[in-house]
Amino acid sequence: MKIQKTTYLSLGTNQGNKLENLQNAINLIADKAGTILKISSVYKTASWGFDSDDFYNACLKITTQYSPEELIDILLNIETELGRKRKESVGYADRNIDIDILLFEEKIIKSNTLTVPHPKMLERKFVMVPLVEIATNIFHPTEKKQLTTCLESCADTSKTTLVKEQLKRPISISEKYNYIAIEGNIGAGKTSLSKMISKEFNGKLVLERFADNPFLPKFYEDKERFAFSLEMSFLADRYQQLSDDLAQLDLFKNFIISDYYIFKSLIFAQITLQKDEYILYRKMFDMMYKEITKPDLYIYLYQNTDRLLQNIKTRGRDYEQNIEATYLQKIHDGYKNFISTQKDLNILIIDVSELDFVNNPEDYSYIINKIKNA
DSSP states (O other): OOOOEEEEEEEEEOSSSHHHHHHHHHHHHHHHTOEEEEEOOEEEEOOSSSOSSOEEEEEEEEEESSOHHHHHHHHHHHHHHTTOOOOSSSSOOOOSOEEEEEEETTOOEEOSSOEESOTTGGGOHHHHHHHHHHOTTOBOTTTOSBHHHHHHTOOOOOOEEEESOOOOOOOOHHHHOSEEEEEESTTSSHHHHHHHHHHHHTOEEEOOOGGGOTHHHHHHHOHHHHHHHHHHHHHHHHHHHHHHHHTHHHHHOOOEEESOOTTHHHHHHHHHSOHHHHHHHHHHHHHHHTTSOOOSEEEEEEOOHHHHHHHHHHHTOGGGTTOOHHHHHHHHHHHHHHHHHOSSSOEEEEEOTTOOTTTOHHHHHHHHHHHHTO
16 A cells, blocks of 8 residues: 555636636546545635636645655646646746645655745635635644634735635545455456555455465366365355455445455356355355455456457466366356346446556546446
């Protein structure tokens, strides 16, 4: 997990649909920069330092995994994405969006690209009024005073008028869901995606401990002999791991993401076990399954068979290299049947056959947006 840092941002706009400009910026900040915790009201203020249309201003409190230098680069890119064109001339100008870092933790930063606290924030009511609304008790790092006191001392006499419309705070994945399980065929990318989401949203990561299973290499060498031992050992380990880790949902309400769901045990057992073995296995599974917490969202990553075989070859596990396409198809059919019979499970199917979410940020963002809107 990466440490999340708290930062306060200022947003302003005086062109076009101003509320839409602010909301678009907020949505992109939530997608690219961090989790938005608070949004101030919107305030209308006459243009400051030049004669032009009135501005709409607001402030945000966010948490981010990025450093201040990384964050300012992200914010500048968001401004560009929203159509801001910076002029080379010195001075104030109209803008469809302006995003500034006001405070970053209690840091004092002076560099060629960034100064924190923002050097002019205490001079501007259009910044201080919305900021104090969401950061009343925060101290200014250099003034050593509460922001409320700083606002009272502000010499700016310009008028700030409250706008009745409210901006909408995007809900992050870690707020919307307590527990997400990501499933898929062998080589679908479920572990990679689980790690990426856990890292970005500071979630507890639960990974299947397949590498520690002594029966797995033996199974691929002699499936009939070792199938029952493999499936029973997997079932016991999955039950133990999920029982221990998911218990924390009740204690701490942590966000948990796992790269498997215990029902995969039954899917694989149906394929690998003889009929009499499966009957015994099913009795054990049913007793355990009813005790396991169900995920708030069950994600199935679909990859076509050719791509699965390519991924398996690329990651190079010796015991997987002889897996056949027919075996992978049986696994997919098992998942397909499971998904079709689950009425009370919140299921999201994502076709990742043409995506490279590990190396392509746009593909990863596409998946994250699918999850947010599930």
